Amino acid sequence: MAATIQHRIRGRPAHTPGPTFLTYTPDGRRLITAGSNNSVRVYTTGSDGEPTNVDDCQESNTAVVATDDFFITGSEDGTVSMYSLQSNTLEKMLLRCTLPIRDIALSPDGNWAAVASDELVVKVVNTQDMTRVLYLREQSKPVKHLSFDPSGTYIALSCSDGVIFVYSLSTEEPALVKKVDGLIRNLETDAEASSRVAWHPDGRAFAAPTPTKDIQVMSNSDWERQRAFSSGHAGDITAFAWSPNGALLASAGTDRKVLLWDCKTQRVIARFDYPNVMAIAWHPTQNLMSFTTSDGEVFMYNDIVPSEYMSLLKKGVQPAPFIHDPLAETLANGNSNGIGQKEGLRRRYGTPDSLDDILGSEGGGDEDDFIVDDDGAGYAERAEFPLKRPYDDYETEPAYAPLAKRTAYEHYRPRMHTPFQVGSTPWRGNRKYLCLNLIGFVWTVDQETHHTVTVEFYDRELHRDFHFTDPYRYDKACLNDNGALFSCSPTDGNPAMIFYRPHETWTTRADWRTTLPPQEHITAIALSDSYIFVSTTANYLRVYTLFGTPFRVFRQKSSPTVTCASWRDYVMTMGNGPVGGDGCTRLMYTIENVKRGEVCQSEDVVALPPNAELRSVFFSDRGDPCIYDSTGVLLVLLHWRTPGQAQWAPILDTKQLERLASGRKEETYWPVAVAADKFHCIILKGGDKYPYFPRPLLSEFDLKIPISSLPAATADDENSSANDGPRLEETFVRTSVELNLMEDLVNATAATHSQRTELARKEVDVDKALLQLLAIECRESEDKGMKALEIVELMRDQTGRMLEAAEKVAARFQRNMLAEKIRELAERRLAGLEDED
Template sequence: MATTVQTRVRGRPAHPPGPTFLCYTPNGRRLVTAGSNTVIRIYETGSTGEPVNVDDCQENNLAVAATNDFFIIGAEDGMVTMYSLETNQYEKMLVRCTLPIRDIALSPDGQWIAIASDELTVKIVSTKDPENTYFYIRDLYKPAKHVTYDPSGSYLTISCSDGVVYVYKLSTQEPQLVRKIEGMTRALETDSEVSSKVIWHPDGRAFAIPTPLREIQVISSADGEKQKMFTGEHTGDISALAWSPNGALLLTAGLDRKLVLWDTTTQKALAKYDYSNVTNIVWHPYQNLVSFSTSDGEIFIYQDFIPQQHISFLEKTLISAPLLGNSLSNGLDETRGALTNGTKHPDQVRRRKRTPDPVDDILGIDSDQDDDGFVEDDDGAGYTINGNGKRTNGHLDELDDDLRKRAVWSPSVHDAFQPGSTPWRGNRRYLCLNLIGFVWTVDQDANHHTVTVEFYDREFQRDFHFTDPYLYDKACLNDHGTLFSSPSSHDTPSIIYYRPHETWTARTDWKIKLPPGEEVTSIALSESYVVATTSTNYVRVYTLFGVPFRIFRTKSSPVVTCAAWRDYVLTMGNGPVGPDGTAKLLYTIENVRRDVVCQSEDVVALPDNGDIQTVFFSDNGDPCIYDSDGVLLILQHWRTPGQAKWVPLLDTRLLDRLASGRKEETYWPVAVAQEKFHCIILKGGDKYPYFPRPLLTEFSFQIPISSLPRNKKQTGDEMDEDEEENAVLANEGPRLEEAYIRHTILHSLAADLIESTHSTHTQRAELTTREIEIDKTLLQLLNVECREGEERGPKALEIAGLLRDSTGAGKMLEAARKIAGRYEQQQLVTKIEDLVNKRLTEGLEDL
């Protein structure tokens, strides 16, 4: 789970409130910022003094880009102007548009500037001779919101306000459309704070695009196909994103007031930072330094941005883009690297005298070709190569030695989650899905949501709907009420809100505000209690009327999730790290009314490299989990300390409906009730249910005892009568064995419930019925073994010995003797009679 970085840097009020933009020069020595006033500010890296102010610029500047020698500003009045970084004076106007400028992008060599405006044209102008050297891209249906060059400068991506992304090749006389990508990002107004910007990975083989689902999708530049995805962290639209210079990290900002630092290789979040209204992010080219700006006119210069435990990511060389299969194929074509003016990026002309390196293939470098060992470092960016073909660290100047220290290893932990909730998809998400009903919310993009609670049984409860100014992101629903929680905002702490369906007096809602800095990570609701786990690893328990009942800190942390049933509370958290570098997931079950711990810090049985998808109590009050492999497990003997074990009830990968291999579907767990698994079928590669409300499906338990023979009927082929009869006979034995172990497990769970509660006559009668069902299954299995011949005698006798004969009258063993006699297995009959006599003798001794 990503750690939340508590250290905050002070924002610098660089410009008046409004859109604010910034960029570093390629050598990292200066940071240039622009905003809604007429002043451009230039900050010296490492200096604590005041910035240099460049006055008398246009107002409402909306874009900035820089080389080591000059910077370029695009303004709302349509002007794009160049200023010298040597004299900090105006040099020339590059172009004038009739509508506001929305974005500009400099080619890697600084010789071309691409300009996006509210016009239906993107202009590409030479920075040296803008009047005579330019190109126009005119075949756009909507204005461009963002423009981006690839690392070589050979390709330009354009994100338009209708959600369409265009990829143009610039190595010919006129730009050529290479690819048109539709439906990947949402349609946006050109002045929206939400980003649809394409960011190229530094190796040039892929680029990333923010999606409407608050995810970041990686796209292969070679074929335009979807690759890996960064998902699950942002609850608000993406407003800014940027790769680290070596491509090992991705930093994203969202309207949920979070900055998220991602590992490129695993697509997992490493750290989170709490900053609101972030609209632009830039990495320093060499230092552990990130700067970002906000719509409040502030900039943040964050030294030592990467936490110490993750500093090794910045020390790596160029990291490959996160492609499926991690193919080392080049980008769009073999001509990558040629700019429109025939020059190449400095990184591409650096040749190395050494053994071949896969990075050479990415950069288009011939590692076998020698050179004279001389590379001119005319821009001071630190491109000098030593005799071993490696870049020296001279460019680091007086940077912290932390970058050269040994990396601190960090384990992988389980992320916190709310059972039954789904991520945002568009502007909607489910907060809760169970057999009572469902809770869903809609983002209205006006600092509020609307929440709807619907019930399957509308005669039992009426649906309700309300406006949500607190932005609730978690919910629980049962027969008694609905529970919500919300994250904190800049002026409101995290809130727990309970709304009962009805009481014997007037309905009484209640809210509880958590202490500042404490966030709700998961909530649970039972017939008796409200439970919340928090970012401080507290477990807070309240009665249904808001009375604080228990508070304690979990031993396993960070806390992951929780569930509740009657007086029992189950919590999960991260424990010791296993040999694979992942923290073990531990659970604790406690009776909070009696203050008794049933299971303490026991391990959740997960598959290797697997994770938990959800946790809940069955209708009989037994803890269940559903893992990432699609296996449903139930906790047996959990009321007895030290005796609990996770038992599989169903492996959805072995369902008959999937036997033909023609169906590709997964299952969203909802509940375990009436001895069935209730779920939602997800098709088409979906990971979460979406609107309209999906139908519930139920599957009977099927213990994965053995691999049943697959017949033609299961695979969708036709069968004649003989084939069908043989298939039934072949499956009868394994089917009965599965039924025996299933009935045994359910009997054990029922026996534990009766032993630990004030059982009713009906429950005790059901337990006896289950014992009889077990014996009936064993007798049927005995019949199968006797039918196969005398060589199955030992197994048949063992089956007879498993008979419980709960009535004590010996009827089941007598039935077993008759089955053996029917198949004329006299030896088996004799041994069963001996077994009867032995049990009678043992019964007399007990008396």
């Protein structure tokens, strides 16, 4: 729809010609303006009467901010003054600088005022106790603009050299979080154009004007550029501001234009012709916007948002305009209170930047159906886990009842595990990885009208990289030695679709596509050497052959579905199960041989510790199910081919890696695979949670079962005997696990000669570890004869050669009694074998 050209209103003379600034009080009752003369004007909202003048102020004011009780001004003579709104008189001189003040920002609670001047250091002074001052010193050039985020935790500084500095104020000493270069242009501190950072009301992103006269949105979680408000202004942007709910954006430029933008579509919905606009302020609750000009005038524009767009202004807090909003995509999967949202949605509950208003309340009653806590008994307080539901196109009712008014009854809803695709990362800016494994990686770039997909392999002699234009916008992928599998979600009335492309065939065309029934979303896909598996929001698992023949369709018992993984003829599906005592659903898994129709494990519990999340699930190179959780522990499933006998065994705790023992490194690990008895992963540094570009390198770590917490060995004591006991104990347990996995494989399949040879070798490895433990026990103390004999009894050798070696070890250390016991054990075993014969 074309933008509406609005009629022009007349401005009110407020100050002498020159830079003029304004602000609303948080309650919206007053509008305060400051300009070149020595008078500050306080207007009453909704009144056409004359404003209240606060005289004898400083001249050449450059900034004004306010709470409901006071306002603060800054001037070119370097003074920062605080005035009472009750008496309209000067309360105190809050701060003095040696150079002109350029901007002031007030924290959301009104307790701190950040002051930027032509000095290099930014001062953050407490408004109640001006002796408490914080200093922001990292910038090398003066700061032109300041901006607190909605929670008051972060503050952004726009420097005159075109660099944005973001500080965290959550600690006693402010900490620099990020330097953003290349977003804003170089501007002198007294320039007419703006380089201000404006935080979106939902707190997850901010916007800033660019050298190309656009307004660019940037996420404050990954610092990637998101949507942009472009092609609106022909001149430099001088002022812009989000509406209180973040649904609209107002901007002004040197091209004499004031524009209103729809933040969801980034389109102009209204145009105004006003020159020399320097500052813009939205009323907190009404359809009212005010702005000032360098002519000293103030404009109060009632009903500035056209009637056809008023619904935008009436909504709750809207999401920032991301290219791909991770919160929206999570909720679109049908789970609005999932465990996987701790870092996003649930973390924001009760904070100033809460997203409460964009989430709907399930089963809320009528307006009159409420409880008022009028006696202070506390029964009307909010629940610890408030109810939520997915929002659809952001048009929902407020999620939570007010603190003193809520529904008389509420439906309890547990926290559920959110669906995820193994090996996939969230969108970061306009790109994401669709798949990361030992074969290669698949990544996609959002080009607005379409996507571009790139598939690259580690072994380019075996497979050739390829790249294609993707009009279907695939959002999931799998990759193996046979081919690549893709899927996309329903869009614009088109159903969900899967696409398979084999690497090599003996026919001219072998790739194929197929669509799913309408309204059925794909939650996860898996690709094996034999089949294609697709789990959906209808809780179906759809099984296809590699060339598109539907093979089976069945409904999973656990729902909603979470993810799936496959290996040869086996598929492991996961879904939400019964609710535990902590209010979270238990994650359930089922393993089935699809070809034979045999269920190996049915609806067993995934062993996750309290408050932990599943990060990945995959089969090892030998076909054993593995999981990796948010605590950094890698586990493998023992005896999974025998119904009811499966056990999750930890084979690596990444937090106990020697590289982390010093405490100097802060890193996490993105799981990729378990192959050749090693854990293959991507090392994430700097607080990253997902791999990003450029393509990360794969690292590998030896498996190590967490038996004890040993200090990291140094070069001097690497061969010392101090750690021999715990090290050999870990070796024994780990080799025993590997032996159990190999025994299950050999007994359940037509094992090859190499597999049987490896089984025999692992049996020897177990006994070797026990023999070395026996030597340590014999060497250290005579009092441990009982434990030494117990170690010998654990040996699996049936030929007597290992027992004979154990007897020799005991004799070498002159443990004659132990040697006699070992000899008797060997005789009993030999007699047992003869009886079996």
